[in-house]
Amino acid sequence: MTDAPAQADIADELPLDPEREAATKAAVFVTAERLFALNGFQNVSVRDITADAGVNLASVNYHFGSKDALLFEIFRRRTAELNRERARMLHQASDRHGGKPPVREILAALFEPPLRWSNPAHERRISVQFIIRARSEGTEAMKEVLRTDVSHLRRFADALIGALPHLAREEIYWRLHFALGMIHNNRFAEFDRLHALSDGLTRESDVDALLKRMIDFAEAGFLA
Amino acid sequence: MTDAPAQADIADELPLDPEREAATKAAVFVTAERLFALNGFQNVSVRDITADAGVNLASVNYHFGSKDALLFEIFRRRTAELNRERARMLHQASDRHGGKPPVREILAALFEPPLRWSNPAHERRISVQFIIRARSEGTEAMKEVLRTDVSHLRRFADALIGALPHLAREEIYWRLHFALGMIHNNRFAEFDRLHALSDGLTRESDVDALLKRMIDFAEAGFLA
DNA sequence: CTGGCTCTCAAACGCGGGTTTTAAACGATA
């Protein structure tokens, strides 16, 4: 995990479409992402993945180097996609408001990409669960990235500082931390619990309503 | 994990003080809690625990039945303690306001126990991290408890319904979900990230200030 | 002293895990 991966020439190009690659590698990639997202990283073995994907056991090590490297490649690609989409929305909101987007639109750029991907019909639905899991059960390499690579979040923090000039920066960072916690709690298991608590009143499949609720809640918190 | 544990006669009495038991069992208990909380459940082996505690390898299986049973006993005891303290605070708040506590005091009963325990000087500091971890990386038995045992949360939901009669119940459940997400995000790793993002501006060691910030944020969200 | 009970200890067992190996099949090229 610490030394350079053997497949660096292939794995390095992040915006690579899995479908373009060898069918076996692509099958391993999507199957692993699904199984990891559903059952957790440590609870899925290389044998589980290859059996479910219908490929040979050695495929993981041949195409990705190791199980951890496979995990890391999924992690890098999905987080890159998510960050890119968030940055795009933030940039658009900034353009719409002369470089000073309001709090509500900043929060929309933060919340909407993972929420829209969580739609039952969306193909990236499983990717969101994978990313959320990486935050708590990820490899040391993933946590290292999460800990040190704050450039993506800094754009949002700076935007919020611009939108709330009267607020102490310390306060803004903490509230951003709270808002992020709202997203990270959107795991399947938590939805199940909420469903049991509310006697089926809450339906997380209605992502548009959920998105509005999250933005309303967080916006009120920021403007408090 | 599915069949009844062999040490049920001992393990069942939840309000048991570890210090009262055999020194070896107590050492295993506190050492396991600390290692699990710091390094994750799957990353800590029975050998790690017993070596760190300075006891024999077989101690875990002798005193607790299995590694999973040990994990589960820590989980049960700590969550019971936390829930009891929360219920106590909610009850007191209810008494102070004739059975209809305001939103702010309900949130205080929800946030204050885990936050106060997170104080660097508090002996239960590590227990909070353990409980948070159980939510995402816990055993199937733990998740079963978390999924089905919603009686504790229902008291808070009912109190919030009483405090916000004009709000749709569906809305209240969702906002409670958001508030819980704020707590569950208080992991050491997340604090580190926030620390890096804010250039050291945020100090999670000041739990009183953090508690006030969390209540302010969530209260505004509920009253939105 | 002696029996029985609780607890500790060192050693080993069995198994599932990630990984490696070796050979064969494949595909493009000359």
Place this chain on the structure above:
DNA sequence: TATCGTTTAAAACCCGCGTTTGAGAGCCAG
């Protein structure tokens, strides 16, 4: 067809893991 790099196949390897075993130490009651 012959050749070479790439990919797949089946099998084995080896290590760490949770757990079990059987012997023995300590201790208290009879």
